[in-house]
Amino acid sequence: MYVAAKVDENKCNGCKLCIWSCPDPNVIILHPNKKVSINQSRCKGCGLCVIACKREALSIDS
Amino acid sequence: MAIPQYRVLPGPEGYLPPAAAGMGVILPRKKDEALVEGAIVTREEAMEKAAEKLLSAKKPYIFPGPLVLWNWKEGVAEKAQAIIALAKAANAGIIPMPDYRPKYPMINPAVEINPNHPNLTIWHNKIDVCVFVGVHCHYANVALKIIRGGTDCYTIAFCAEMGHEDAMISFREMGLAEIKQLTDLITRKKGESR
Amino acid sequence: MITQKIVDPDYLFFQSERSKMFITGSEAVSEAIKRANVDMAIAYPITPQSESMHLVGDLYAEGYLKDYFRGENEFSVMSAVAGAAMGGVRVFTATGGPGTMRAFEMFPTWAGARLPVVCAFFTRGVNSPLTIQPDTIEMAYMLDTGIMIFHAENAQDLYDMLLKAFVIAEQPEVHIPVGVFADGFFVTHTRDEVSTAPADLKLPAYDPYSSPVPVMDMNNVPLRQMRDPFVMKSNFISYAAHASWQQEVAAAAQRARRYIDHYLGGLxxxxxxxxxxxxxxxxxxxxxxxxxxxxxxxxxxxxxxxxxxxxxxxxxxxxxxxxxxxxxxxxxxxxxxxxxxxxxxxxxxxxxxxxxxxxxxxxxxxxxxxxxxxxxxxxx
Amino acid sequence: MKSDLWQISPGFEEVMPAEYRELVDNGPFGKKLGVADMGTFKELLEEHPLCAGCGLALSLRLTLIALPNPEDTIIVGATGCSSLAFPQVSVHNIHSLFGNQNAVATGLKRALSLRFPGQVKDVVVIAGDGATCDIGLEAVVHSWFRGEKLATIMLDNEAYANTGGQESGMSRIGTVLNMAPQGKKFSKVNFPEIAKAAGCAYVAVAEPSRPKRLEQAVRRAILVAREIGPAYVQLFTPCPTNYKFKPSETLSLIKKREQEGVFQTMEYLSPEAEAYIKQIEEAKR
Amino acid sequence: MQAKTFIRMSGLGGQGVVTAAHILGSAAVRSGLLSTVNPFFGAEKRLAPAESYVRISSQTIHERGEVLFPDIIMIFHPHVITLGKSYTMPFFDGLQKQGKIIINAPEPLPLNESERAQLAALNARLYYISATRLALEIAGTELSSNIAMLGALIAVTDLVSQQALEEALAERFGGTKKFVASGTTAALDDVLKSKFTKLAQLMDKNIALIEQAKSSIQEHVI
CATH class of the missing domain: 3.40.50.920 (Rossmann fold)
Structure with missing residues (x-):
């Protein structure tokens, strides 16, 4: 994707709000360390997760 | 005007080949019969031909379908083992058809085959002889016709029901014993040619 | 309900002792369904079909069928029949004339989905002004839906063709629907002698797992299975899949010839x-x-x-x-x-x-x- | 379902593509997972072609996760945006035509009841607002009249989105959409009330910005449909593409509507449904 | 008996023309003959014109549908002629030579000159029977008019025996089996059965009615 979300691991606390807001399955993955990662090749870049995140841990990278 | 008997031969037959069943190719009535290139022969003859084709192929592949890939009922595990043994004997690769959905966004032709666009896999891997096994009849027929239209791959179908006119070699009621029989035949033939 | 014994179709059709009944075409439908081991029937009234599905309802009340209900219109009935067939049961319905037209979208869908549905069609006019009278014009529209079409001459044919239709439709390499057509009133409402097999015999049950497509029951593979997806999107590969699919449905009808020859004594x-x-x-x-x-x-x-x-x-x-x-x-x-x-x-x-x-x-x-x-x- | 349906035949594990192995090793079958577990398991929905920011896709994703028994769930859909995602759903599902979903589901549910008496076989209808409220109205409402044991879930994006954004019965009055060039001239159909009047034992309106409530509505609907009678869930699933707002605003739009007082969630349970749900949820505790 | 006899029964909806045809056809089959029976194809309700057709033959009967060229015409209600309550007007068209006409009417109907000439040219025979009056008197219900008409028919033809007719009657109303010509006839069967306290009574009274009808039919010289 040309446009995809990325995570600032320092800000992420694993609250899952981003996961719940993503219309695509298994794109945002929660790891045992309570940090999420994004499968950039499948992210459609809608930005819903960016708005959902209360800690501004996500941003759209273009 | 007499039209000669339609033959089911490797393609590419063209943009939209006819269904062999619509061209007068008829599935055999008897259990010990099979189809080779549109003509009814004995199962033994067809086995000979299939063994020959597999052994002389540059890139033979077996395409197991959901009915054998998933261990969903009694007898499947044994059949799966027999298919793997056959692949080994024939020195054939295995590319699965795990289901029939049109895949989104793309198929990975190196690792799977899909009945809606089987040619991608055949072209990508330069497959010249293939065996369909454990594929529901409808999807096997859809795929076999597309292959005949667009590739020069020689198709062999193992069918647990009545068989497939659109395959170049079609076996009906192909069970565990018959798969093993073909494997034995291939092993024997390999030994002979050495 | 009479206790029925399952027999080989050939025995039921050709060897069992026959007896004569003086019945209407509608009653012949009921006699056929009684012996067909049908799981489920769905009805919607339309003249001249209604009597036949009343009688099938009576068979349900007596215990010959396991389920039966009246749908809300023919399109829904044919849809419900499709759902039942995809769920792996033997199912029957009947309609005719405007009912056929109302349900029309479903017939190519049945064929494409490889459903071995048997449906009786009792023909009647479809034009305005409204008519309930016999007229076979609807058959012209049905010819190229992909379903097999039998045309009964009389009540005897109707009885024989309906029973045999189940066996022909359910062959694994055929597995497409059969429409058994009979002329409204001339057959449905005409009383005639019909020779029938004993009522204590019935066809073997339908085996859904011999279907050329997976049954939608979450009890067989593959689990990731949609019937029937749009073969996605506009490109040559998708067109080829659609074309091959259509050819396969037509091929299925060709494969039925040998069974029609055997059971109906020829086309x-x-x-x-x-x-x-x-x-x-x-x-x-x-x-x-x-x-x-x-x-x-x-x-x-x-x-x-x-x-x-x-x-x-x-x-x-x-x-x-x-x-x-x-x-x-x-x-x-x-x-x-x-x-x-x-x-x-x-x-x-x-x-x-x-x-x-x-x-x-x-x-x-x-x-x-x-x-x-x-x-x-x-x-x- | 038999537990071995999702087992790879011995010897074929290596050749199976990764997505299938993931489903076998880390899928939801037989595990009773829910939205709380999202992000940690392989979902039933595979990569799909719906738009960025699609409220319908998110709702469908959440609905599939909410299925109480995915291993014994068969879904019936209808033509529409969701039918583009359904080929990628790992349970048996049917697309027949546009608007006949509840009729197909009726036949399917009855057939499965005959073939698997006493076993759980949940038939869930998931269709858009056009399919449910407009073209399929007769089949939907009659399946409720008959008391068919189906859960009907409407993905309400307030338009025909798959065909390019036409007005539907669920669009709001005044909205300018294709085929309503002067704005829609009648009100959004009050479908939850219709569902109640038609005999649904459970009716809920939910939305994807509160996934746990959506999950609860879907679960309750399916459980009520299994034992008591028809159930209806309406999910508000805004469509950024046809309503021309930013894909990132799908969920905030729902909140905005709530603040304006033009959208609210609701839940209704018939007395029987209420008693049944209470019993189940207490047993769980 | 001639090889083929085609009968047209005309009456009004609810009079039992369809049932009469069924009983006659069954009686013919019981007599070792072949028969086909079909009703007029209409969504006809009470008192609207209704017809049914019976074909009886010693050989296979192929024809289907309306009887256009009847050997026997049975008219169950005078209104068929006097009010023209018939869709096969002019009424006697198609009647074959030496054809028979049986009319349910208390007294001869006023046929016009051309009708009389038409019937005379065919050498037709015309009979009257007051079937509804007899049905009310003997069976106690006008619903048995059709049985009286069948009694009259066997009095003037040798198509079927009285015994076969009685057996067919018993079969139609005797058992638990439902006979279905149309949804409405099935409902009327139940109404008829409700008029008699017992099946035996239904049979006895209708057999008496057949007897009486046989002796009451009168030929009218054209």
Whole structure:
């Protein structure tokens, strides 16, 4: 994707709000360390997760 | 005007080949019969031909379908083992058809085959002889016709029901014993040619 | 309910002792369904079909069927029938005329989805002004939906064809629907002698796992299975899949030929096949043709008959062979458009010898004399 | 379902593509997972072609996760945006036509009841607002009249989105959409009330910005449909593409509507449904 | 008996023309003959014109549908003629030579000159029977008019025996089996059965009615 979300691991606390807001399955993955990662090749870049995140841990990278 | 008997031969037959069943190719009535290139022969003859084709192929592949890939009922595990043994004997690769959905966004032709666009896999891997096994009849027929239209791959179908006119070699009621029989035949033939 | 024994279809059809019943076509439907081991039937009223599905409802009340209900319209009924068939049960319904039209979107869908549904169609006019009268025009629209089409001449045919349709439709390499058509009123409401197998025998149950497509029950593989997805998107590969799919449905009908030959005794049947003048007909028109042949013989005119029992798959070669020698082919029909004449003209070697008609429609009876008139003109 | 349906035949594990192995090793079958577990397991929905920011896709994703028994769930859908995602759903599902979904589901549910008496076989209808409220109205409402044991879930994006944004019965009055060039001239159909009047034992309106409530509505609907009677869930699933707002605003739009007082969630349970749900949820505790 | 006899029964909806045809056809089959029976194809309700057709033959019967050229015409209600409540007007068209006409009417109907001439030219025979009055008197219900008409028919033809007719009657109303010509006839069967306290009574009274009808039919010289 040309446009995809990325995570600032320092800000992420694993609250899952981003996961719940993503219309695509298994794109945002929660790891045992309570940090999420994004499968950039499948992210459609809608930005819903960016708005959902209360800690501004996500941003759209273009 | 007499039209000669339609033959089911490797393609590419063209943009939209006819269904062999619509061209007068008829599935055999008897259990010990099979189809080779549109003509009814004995199962033994067809086995000979299939063994020959597999052994002389540059890139033979077996395409197991959901009915054998998933261990969903009694007898499947044994059949799966027999298919793997056959692949080994024939020195054939295995590319699965795990289901029939049109895949989104793309198929990975190196690792799977899909009945809606089987040619991608055949072209990508330069497959010249293939065996369909454990594929529901409808999807096997859809795929076999597309292959005949667009590739020069020689198709062999193992069918647990009545068989497939659109395959170049079609076996009906192909069970565990018959798969093993073909494997034995291939092993024997390999030994002979050495 | 009588306790029924499952028997081989061949035994039920050909060996069991038959007895005669003086019944209407609607009652013949019920007698067939009673012996067909049907799991489920869904009904919606329309004249002249209603009586047959009332009687099937009575069979349910007696315990011969496991489920039965009235749907909300024909489109929904045919949809519910599709759902039931995808769920792996043997299912039956019936409709006719405007009901066929209302449900029409489902028929190509049944065929494409490889559903072995058996549906009886009791033909009636479909035009405005509204009519309930017999008219076979709806068959013209049904011919190319992909479903197999049998056309019953009388109640006996209706009984036989319905029972046999289940066996033919459910063959693994066939597995497409069968429409058993009968002319409304001329067959449904006419009481006639019908010879039937003993009521304590029935067909073997349907085995959904021999289907060429997965049954939608989450008890077989693959689990990731949609019936039937749009073969995604606009590109040559998708078109090829669609084209191949359509060809496969047509191929399935071709594979049915051997079973139609075996169970129905052929796609066609002939009487006095060497005659110079041949009547080629299906349905009630066959009966009228038979009467006309007798009348013509009385006048010293030799006439033969070709009865088409199965319209899809179409008996192209049979018709060619049986009409090659004759001078005139008369095609009596119970519709205005003459769809059967069109079909015949498309397959005979010299179509200038096909006589268009005679035809009646809008509910009219076709008098024997009308066919006799055509015969006289051809023999002059 | 038999537990071995999702087992790879011995010897074929290596050749199976990764997505299938993931489903076998880390899928939801037989595990009783829910939205709380999202992000940690392989979902039933595979990569799909719906638009960025699609409220319908998110709702479908959440609905599939909410299925109480995915291993014994068969879904019936209808033509529409969701039918583009359904080929990628790992349970048996049917697309027949546009608007006949509840009729197909009726036949399917009855057939499965005959073939698997006493076993759980949940038939869930998931269709858009056009399919449910407009073209399929007769089949939907009659399945409720008959008391068919189906859960009907409407993905309400307030338009025909798959065909390019036409007005539907569920569009709001005044909205300018294709085929309503002067704005829609009648009100959004009050479908939850219709569902109640038609005999649904459970009716809920939910939305994807509160996934746990959506999950609860879907679960309750399916459980009620299994034992009591028809159930209806309406999910508000805004469509950024046809309503021309930013894909990132799908969920905030729902909140905005709530603040304006033009959208609210609701839940209704018939007395029987209420008693049944209470019993189940207490047993769980 | 001639090889083929085609009968047209005309009456008004609810009079039992369809049932009469069924009983007659069954009686013919019981007598070892072949028969086909079909009703007029209409969504006809009470008192609208209704017809049914019976074909009886010793040989296979192929023809289907309306009987256009009847050997026997049975008219179950005078209104068929006097009010023209018939869809097969002009009424006697198609009647074959030496044809028979049986009319349910208390007294001869006023046929016009051309009708009389038409019937005379065919050498037709015309009979009257007051079937509804007899049905009310003997069976206690006008619903048995059709049985009286069948009694009259066997008095003037040798199509079927009285015994066969009685057996067919018993079969139609005797058992638990439902006979279905149309949804409405099935409902009327139940109404008829409700008029009699017992099946035996239904049979006895209708057999008496057949007897009485046989002796009451009168030929009218054209």
């Amino acid at each position: 066609v049947e002939s009487e006095n096949p060497g005659a110079d003048i041949m009547i080629v007909a299906s349905g009630t028109a066959v009966s009228q043709g038979r009467a006309a042949i007798i009348a013509a013989a009385g006048e010293g005119i030799d006439v033969g008959l070709l009865k088409i029992k199965c319209l899809r798959p179409f008996p192209t070669e049979e018709i060619k062979a049986l009409t090659r020698h004759c001078k005139a082919i008369i095609v009596p029909e119970f519709n205005r458009i003459g769809w059967l004449a069109r079909e015949i003209k498309a397959v005979v070697e010299d179509n200038s010898k096909v006589v268009d008609g005679p035809r009646v429609f809008g509910g009219m009876t076709m008098p024997t004399e009308m066919i006799l008139e055509s015969i006289r003109r051809c023999s002059a």
